[in-house]
Amino acid sequence: MGLLTLVEDRPTPKNVYNWRVYTAATVASFASCMIGYDSAFIGTTLALQSFVDEFGFAEMSASHLALVKANIVSVYQAGAFFGSLFAYVMSYFLGRRKTLFAFVMVFIVGAGMMLGANGQRGLGLIIGGRVLAGIGVGGASNMVPIYISELAPPAVRGRLVGIYEMGWQIGGLVGFWINYGIAETLAPSHSQWIIPFAVQLIPAGLLLVGALWLRESPRWSFSMGRREEAIKNLCWIRNLPADHIYIIEEISYIDADLERFRTEVGAGFWKPFAACKQPKVLWRFFLGGMLFLLQNGSGINAINYYSPTVFKSIGIQGTNTSFLTTGIFGVVKTVITFIWLLFLIDHLGRRRLLMIGATGGSLCMWFIGAYIKLANVSANTKNTQLSSGGIAAMFFFYLWTAFYTPSWNGVPWVINSEMFDQNTRSLGQASAAANNWFWNFIISRFTPQMFLKMEYGVYFFFASLMILSVPFVFFLIPETKSVPLEYMDRLFEIRPVRKANKIVISELGELEAEFRHDVALVKGEKAVEERFETAEQGQETRRS
Template sequence: MSGARGAWPQRALALLVPGTFTTSAFMDSSGEKQPSPVSSPSSMFADGANDLVAGILLDRFWWSLGFEKVAMGLLTLVEDRPTPKAVYNWRVYTAASVASWAACMIGYDSAFIGTTLALPSFAEEFKFAEMSKAHLNLTKANIVSVYQAGAFFGAFGAYASSHYIGRRKSLILWTLIFIIGAGMMLGANGDRGLGLIIGGRVLAGLGVGGCSNMVPIYISELSPPAVRGRLVGIYELGWQVGGLVGFWINYGLEQTMAPSHKQWIIPFAVQLIPAGCLLIGAVWMRESPRWCLSKGRREQALKDLCWIRNLPEDHPYIMEELEAIDAQVEHDRITVGPGFWKPFAALKQRKVQYRLFLGGMLFLWQNGSGINAINYYSPTVFKSLGVTEGFLTTGIFGVVKTVLTIFWLLYLIDRLGRTKLLMLGALGGSLCMWYIAAYIKIADPANNPSRDGKLTSGGISAVFFFYLWTAFYTPSWNGTPWVINSEMYSQQTRSLGQACAAANNWFWNFIISRFTPQMFSTMGYGVYMFFACLMLLSIPFVFFLIPETKGIPLERMDELFDMRPTYRAHPLLLERLKENEDVNVVIRDEKAKGEHNEMA
C-alpha cells in the first residue's frame, strides 16, 4: 500500500510511447511501483537502466546542464489516483492528434480568408474597386461571417448526430459536409460572382461547427484525468497549426505568383488537405467507451477502453474506471433519463443552467479579447498600427501563436491549471490593449504615415505590445475555454452542453466578424479600449465562478461544481479523492489477504 500511495498525487509521467521515457515512481502493468528511481534522462532510453556505468555518466552530464529540474517541471502532473504508466501510451495521443485534424480545418479557414480578401487578384476578379466603402465592408463581412453562422447551427446539429451514431461517425459526417462546402468554393470566379464562395462557406461552417462540438468531447472522454488538459490541448494546437498555414499561405503566394485566378484559388483548395487527413485517420479511431456504455454497448466499451489504456480487461485500473463510468451513467439515467430529448428536460435543473451560463460566458470573454477581429481582419488591424507589410506581420503573428500554444500544451495547462492561466492572460492582455489604444489615439499612424514608410519608434513599441498581447492571450484564453467546456458536464448532458458551448463560441465569433469593419470605421482606437475593458471584467468572473478542473475525473465534476467557495473547491476535492483512494487500497488489500487465506 505504501508503494502505491507514495506515487500520489504528483509523479513523473511518460508522455508519448511506452519504453521511450521512464521516470521515477512509475508503476508497471500490474500496478506495482518500479523499484529503481530514475533521477534524470540517463535511463529514459533504457526503460530499466541496466547499464549502470553509462547511466552514471549520463546522469552527471544531464545534471550539469540542469536538465533534471526542467524535465521534472515539464513532466510532473497531478493524478486523481495511482495510474499505470501503460495508460499514458501512444494510442491515446495519436487518437487525439488524428481527431485534431478537424481543428486544422477550423484554424486554416479562420486565418486564410482575411488575407485572401486582401489579395489584389481576388479584389480585381470580383471588382472590389467598383464598390463603395460601405458596400465593400458589407461584402467582406458577409463572406467572413456566414461561416460562423453555419458553424453555429452545425454545433447544435452535432448533438443529434453524436446521440444516434456516436462521436467517431459524427466526425466523419461533418467532415464530409465541410468537403462539399470547400469544393463549392473552388467553382467560383468573376463571372459567377461570389455566390459559390458564400454558399460554400455556409456548408464549410456547418462542418466545422459540428467538428468543434465533437472533437473536445471525444478527446476528453478518451483521456486519463492527469493529461486531459494536454490532450484536449492538442485540439487547440491543431487550430493554431492550421491558422499558421492560413496566415502564411497568401504571403507566399503574393511573393511568388503574379496576380491571377490561380493565385487566390489555391488557398481555397488547401482546405481539403486536413479534411482528407481526418477522413483517412478516422478509419483507425475507436469509439468513445463512455458513449458506448451510455448506449448499453458494454462489450464494445470494454474492448475500446482496454485498447486505449493498453491494459488487459481484468486490470484493477480498467475495472475501477469502468465501475466509475457505469455509476455515472446510471446516476444520469435516474436524474436526467435516457433518450434524445431527456437532456433538454435537464435544462430545467439549475446546476445544468449554471454550467451552460459559465461555458457561454467563457466564450464571450474569449471573443471579447479581440482575437477574432485580428484573425479575420489582420490586415486592417496592422494598418491601424501603421504597418504596411500586413501579410508578413500576420504570418509572424501566426508563428508566435503556434509556438506559445505548444508551450501551453506541454507545460501550462495541466501544471498551472485552467483558472490561473485565464486570470493572468486577461490582466496582461488588457494592459497591452490599453497601450495600443493610447498610441493610436495620440499618433493616428493609419492617417499619418511616416515619410520613409518605416515604423516610428512609437509604432515599433505598439507592434511589440501587440505581440506581447499575443503572448498573454495564447497560453490562456486561446484554448482553455474549450478544455473547461469539454470537462464540466455529466455523460448524459455532455453532448448537449458542448453543443451549446460550441454554438456560443460561433455566435460571438459571428458578432465580432460581422461588425469588426464597422467598429474600426466608427470607433478607431476605441476598439482596443473596448477589448481591454472586457478582458479586465473576465478576471473576477473566473476567480469567483470557475472552479479549477485539472486532474479531476469527469465523473466527479458534479461534486466539484457543487462545492463552495469555488476558488477552494479544487484542493478540497483532491483531498477527498486522496482519502477515498486510501480506503480503496485498504479494501483491496484486505480482499487479497482473504483470498490468500482461503487458498491456504
C-alpha cells in the first residue's frame, strides 16, 4: 500500500470524494481559525508595550500581574466550557448548521465588545467580551468536529476532521506573527494593540457568510425523522443519486444504528443521558475526557497563551526576540499539521501517532527542564546571548513541537468526533469539548503562578503527564480509522484493544459481500420477472 492509499470500509465511487465534502469541512473550520487565532495572539498582545502602558501593568506587583493576566486569558476558557455544553441543547433542537451560525454571532458580539476597551474604561470590556467570545468558540468547538465527521466518508474522515485542526493552526500562525509585525512597524499606541483584537472578526465573518451555503447534517435529519431532507442532503454531499448502491448501503447503516439505539434506550432529548447508564457508553465519555486532560497536560496551552513567559524561562531576552521565536513556533506547528492532515492521520492511524508523540515529546520536555535547572537561567538575566545549552534547549523545544503537533494536537478531536453513536454523538462531543475547555482553563489560569513557583519543575510536570499517556493509549484506545460511525459500538466491544480495528474491518468485508449478494439476488429476481412479463405480453400480442 502506498502512503496515499485509502483504506475503505467498502468499495467507494470516486464521486464520494468530491469538492463539496472538502469545501463544507473547510467552511466549517473557519470556526477553528477563530479559536487558534485567540490562543496565539492574546499572550503576545499582553506583552506589547502599548498594552502594558495603557493598562498600568508596570505598576503592578509580580503576583498581582500574574493574576490579572491569568484572568484575562482564562475567562475565555471558562466561557468556552459553558458554550460547549449549551451547544448540545441547541443542536438537538436546531441542528448542527443553525447552532454553529448562532454561536458565531455570539462570538462576534464578544469580539466587538473588546474593541471598546481603553485605559480609562479599564479591562472590564475585554474580560466581558472574552467571556462571550469564549461561549461562541466553545459552542463551535462542539459543533464543527461533529458536523464534519457526520458528512465525511469513513476513509477520509480523519483528514476532513483534520481540516478543523488545520484551521486552528492557520489562525494560530496569524496570531503568533501579527504582534511581531505590529511591534516592528508601529509605534506603541492604542491603535497598535487594538489591531490584534480586531483581526479576530475576520474568520468569524467568513464563517457567518459560509454557513449560509452549508447543508444540514444528513445524520441529524435522519435522527429527527426528516427522512426526505436527509436523503436529499446525503445525495448532495456524496454526489450520487438516491438509488446508487453506496447511498442505499449508507442509509441502511444509519437506519440500523438508529433502530438499535431506539430499541435499547429510546429516542428523545433526555435519552442520551439515560444511555450513560450503560457502561459501554459511559466508558467512551471517560476516554474522551482523559484524552483532553492528557492533551492539555502536555503543556501546549501553557505555551500558546504564555509564549513570552515560556521563552523567557529558556533564556530568550527581549520582547521582539520573544515574538520572533513564538512566530517560528507557529510556522513549525502549521507545516507539520499540513503533513499530519495529508499523510499521517488516515494512514499511520490515531493510536500510533498518539504513542509516538507522547514518547518523543516527553523526552524533549525532560531535557528542557534539566537545562533550565543546571544552567540556572533565572539568575542569568543580564546575559542576552543564548549559550550552547540554550540553543540545544531551543532545538528540543521545536523538536517537542514536531512530536506534539501531528499527535496530541489534533488526534483527540478526531477520535472524539467519531467514537460515539448517532444518538450520543452530540452529548459525547459536548462532554469532550467541555473537558478540553475545563483543563484548558485550569492550565491557563495557573500557568503564570506555576512558572513563578516551580520554574524548571513545570517542564518535568508536563513531561511526566506525557509519558503516562503512552500506556493509557496502548491499553484503552482502539484504532478508529476507516471504521464507519455506525460500527463504533462494535469496535469498543472487542478485546484486546490493539486488535479491534482489524477485526471490525474484516467483519465489514463479510457483511459487504453478503449485502451485495442479496442486492444481486433481488435484482436478478426482478430481471426474471421482467422477462416473464415481456414474454407473456409477446404471447398475448401474437394471439391477438
